[in-house]
Amino acid sequence: MNAHVTRRARRNRKPLRAYLLPALVYCLLIIGVLIVVIPLMWAAAASFTPNHKVFEYAYPFSWRALLPVDFTLEAYENIFARGFGQSITNTLFLAFVTVFVGGAANALAGFAFGRFEFRGKNALFMVIVMLTFLVPVDLTAIPRYILINNFGWINTWQGLLVPGLANSLVIFLFRQFFAEIPQELIDAARVDGASWLRVLWSIVLPISKPVLVAAGLLMFISQWNSFFWPLLVAPRQELRVVQVEISLAVGQYGTIWNELLAGSMIAAIVPILLVMPFQRYYVQAITGTGLE
Amino acid sequence: MAVLTQQKPTTVIEKLSDEIWRKKFLRNVIIPWVFIAPLLIIHIFVVAIPAVQGVYMSMTDWGGINPNVNFIGLDNYHELLFEDKSFGKSLNNNIVWMLFFLTVPFILALFCASMLAQIKRGGMLYRSILFIPYVLASVVTTTIWKNLLNPKDGIVAASARALGIEGFEVAFLGRTDTALMSIAFIDNWHFWGFLMILFLAAMQAIPPVLYDAAKIDGANRWQEFRHVTLPGIRPIVLFMFMMVAIWSFLAFDYIWLITQGGPGGASEVIATQLYKNAFQRFEAGYAAAQGVVISIFAGFIIMIFVMLRRRGWDI
Numbered sequence: 047m048n049a050h051v052t053r054r055a056r057r058n059r060k061p062l063r064a065y066l067l068p069a070l071v072y073c074l075l076i077i078g079v080l081i082v083v084i085p086l087m088w089a090a091a092a093s094f095t096p097n098h099k100v101f102e103y104a105y106p107f108s109w110r111a112l113l114p115v116d117f118t119l120e121a122y123e124n125i126f127a128r129g130f131g132q133s134i135t136n137t138l139f140l141a142f143v144t145v146f147v148g149g150a151a152n153a154l155a156g157f158a159f160g161r162f163e164f165r166g167k168n169a170l171f172m173v174i175v176m177l178t179f180l181v182p183v184d185l186t187a188i189p190r191y192i193l194i195n196n197f198g199w200i201n202t203w204q205g206l207l208v209p210g211l212a213n214s215l216v217i218f219l220f221r222q223f224f225a226e227i228p229q230e231l232i233d234a235a236r237v238d239g240a241s242w243l244r245v246l247w248s249i250v251l252p253i254s255k256p257v258l259v260a261a262g263l264l265m266f267i268s269q270w271n272s273f274f275w276p277l278l279v280a281p282r283q284e285l286r287v288v289q290v291e292i293s294l295a296v297g298q299y300g301t302i303w304n305e306l307l308a309g310s311m312i313a314a315i316v317p318i319l320l321v322m323p324f325q326r327y328y329v330q331a332i333t334g335t336g337l338e
Numbered sequence: 339m340a341v342l343t344q345q346k347p348t349t350v351i352e353k354l355s356d357e358i359w360r361k362k363f364l365r366n367v368i369i370p371w372v373f374i375a376p377l378l379i380i381h382i383f384v385v386a387i388p389a390v391q392g393v394y395m396s397m398t399d400w401g402g403i404n405p406n407v408n409f410i411g412l413d414n415y416h417e418l419l420f421e422d423k424s425f426g427k428s429l430n431n432n433i434v435w436m437l438f439f440l441t442v443p444f445i446l447a448l449f450c451a452s453m454l455a456q457i458k459r460g461g462m463l464y465r466s467i468l469f470i471p472y473v474l475a476s477v478v479t480t481t482i483w484k485n486l487l488n489p490k491d492g493i494v495a496a497s498a499r500a501l502g503i504e505g506f507e508v509a510f511l512g513r514t515d516t517a518l519m520s521i522a523f524i525d526n527w528h529f530w531g532f533l534m535i536l537f538l539a540a541m542q543a544i545p546p547v548l549y550d551a552a553k554i555d556g557a558n559r560w561q562e563f564r565h566v567t568l569p570g571i572r573p574i575v576l577f578m579f580m581m582v583a584i585w586s587f588l589a590f591d592y593i594w595l596i597t598q599g600g601p602g603g604a605s606e607v608i609a610t611q612l613y614k615n616a617f618q619r620f621e622a623g624y625a626a627a628q629g630v631v632i633s634i635f636a637g638f639i640i641m642i643f644v645m646l647r648r649r650g651w652d653i
Contacts, residue, residue, distance in 0.1 A: 158373035185629025
């Protein structure tokens, strides 16, 4: 009889386990997702709620805290009336210029490091990459601030822009990708008399979509999210970027939570919308560099 | 010299050799440097010169504004390492921070990535959602979490009470014993998804044949993870160990935005001290010395990894 029971148990166990394990996996994943999503949902809902009701459903907690039940655009209207739109335009402008100008500089350098042989190449590459990894931003921030000040670039676009142009991670990406392009492709163009710049532009770049997308995303998001340098170098109202605008609102209008969260939601939605569709490239690029 | 000998000029006529040499010079010297020049110029001004100046500043008593600068050798370092008690406390917090980030996010990320790797349906959706916090700016994340951790009517306290759990109506960010760990928790909320995505990508690059072989050998899930998955993702895990260790010494933005090192220095790290010395107390020389010390720590960590690699570790 014992043998009979165990046999039955064994026969039953398999399908049960086959369901149980995935169910457990999904449960744990859902908990993980909730930990990510609940704070964001609450913040989004609160940004659409009148300020005096922001905490109404949080205490005692109910699901209403996660949905904008008292829907209003008041917070958004207020921050835009106070000039939040200006900071969005500023940041978008900065981010796009960084992507194109910085992208060009980094791609050219990446091409040279990936395709050319020249004296001191590896040493130079190590110095450029290592310096940026090792040196804390704060250490260089003071002398850099002084340098920018000597140029008369405090409270100017140049002062905001230039430090974000060179990006070691992006050079790394380009170098890696360009080094793997087959030599025959490049030789063929060279035999036809194309200049190196022409080779880069019409042979290499068209087949480099993944790395271009990844590099563009990295630079765009890091500029969109940049905060301390703009705070330091361009405090003037007309040059404010999104993150600085939000952080200053904490001090000035500390209690107006719905406006603070409305600004945060706008600051959050841009990178989210950008990264979602292109996440694959982003990850590929970063794992690629990590494994080098 | 070696770099010039890519093509052998054996069959070349004497007359042409001059031109060929010129072309090679162009290809091997001029063009590479022309390509690198824009970046190099930016880099020199933005990183190299400031770094060198920073090291020099660390040996002066400069305040930051006044033109009065005296070279004082290693006095700042002496004060920092042997007299300044707050430095030891900050360093200690950096090390606590590092221990937290070398364990918690790694365990979470490994666990979650290995679960996601098994999932066939909706995996992409989970991935995307778990990755969201990583792309949010520190200003945004800290704004939201300061709110959630509000002891009176923040969601954390409120939902804990609703679930009947006590002990969450605490000003986590305002108490000396909880401040640092609470900030680490918030920073980790933002960071671990990134790690998870990296590990997941590495796991998916492991050839499925290896898993089939493990199954044929009768391996259970844990053995599979231990002997197939872990060795497969080892390079990226070790590389991230190094990066996280370095980042731990540079930790700044979350701490600054949430507590500015407070309360009472409970969450002070080297970088927040540096910022205060440089921009609030106007002791730029002393601040620079702290920056150099951070760089030395970071360099030390890289050295350890380079040495391990030389010893034959597959990093």
